[in-house]
Amino acid sequence: MSVKILIPTPLRPYAEKNESVQFDVRTVGEALDLLTGRFAELRQHLYADDGRLRSFVNVYVNDEDIRFLQKEKTPLREGDIVSIIPSIAGGLL
Amino acid sequence: MLRLHDELAQRIRSHGEVCYPHECCGALLGRGDGPEREIVDLLPLENRHGESPRSRFAVSPEDFRRAERFARERGLDLVGWYHSHPDHPALPSEFDRAHAWPWYSYVIVSVAQGRAGQISAWRLDDNRSRFTPDRLETAERSAA
Ligand SMILES: [Zn+2]
16 A cells, blocks of 8 residues: 655654655554654654654544554555644643 | 744734733744744644643644645745743743754743733754754845
8 A cells, every 4th residue: 555654844854854755554553664664763753762652743644643543553545644743832831 | 043024023922912811822834944944924823722721832733734734835844833921931941842843943922911022932952952042033024
């Protein structure tokens, strides 16, 4: 299944400045594995030390958060778009 | 160096005043991959922090994607974020640092008693340990 992964601007410096990459994969987990295999520096920004996706990183398949699908086991179909979305937050205290 | 036209700085101040005593937030759209960056447009967003909007802000993933689309349609990049500090100085907090990403520009406006004051700009170091102040260059937009 050929799917596109969109890389947000702050992570592009760790992905040879690519805005997106295309992979032939069956699940979100496979897509992320290939992505971090190709761009090793991305790994530390996507995964915590325990190997799980960082809580500040959201992964969407088309318009759906994978937390509400089957997480990394979410199956992909031809033409799906996987977006990596950094959580944006802050506060004065 | 972050170039922020007067008109855009004024829009950030106004947004901070309208949202007071809550924090406001929005996306910065512009150009510049390296140390020099120019903000060309803004996308004001709703503060999605439900519990403590007076001292926290949050951008929903939907708004994030909207901001990226908005930038792309204008041939710009989503280069950072702005937010306000109601009745606090325009300095990033520890909470700001813990939730920030490298590469982005972070603009903070202080709003005291409903009146916007100082604006500052920051970038997180690559190792995420601290914010470094970015020199803000405010100028009137050239006619060109
Ligand atoms: Zn803040």
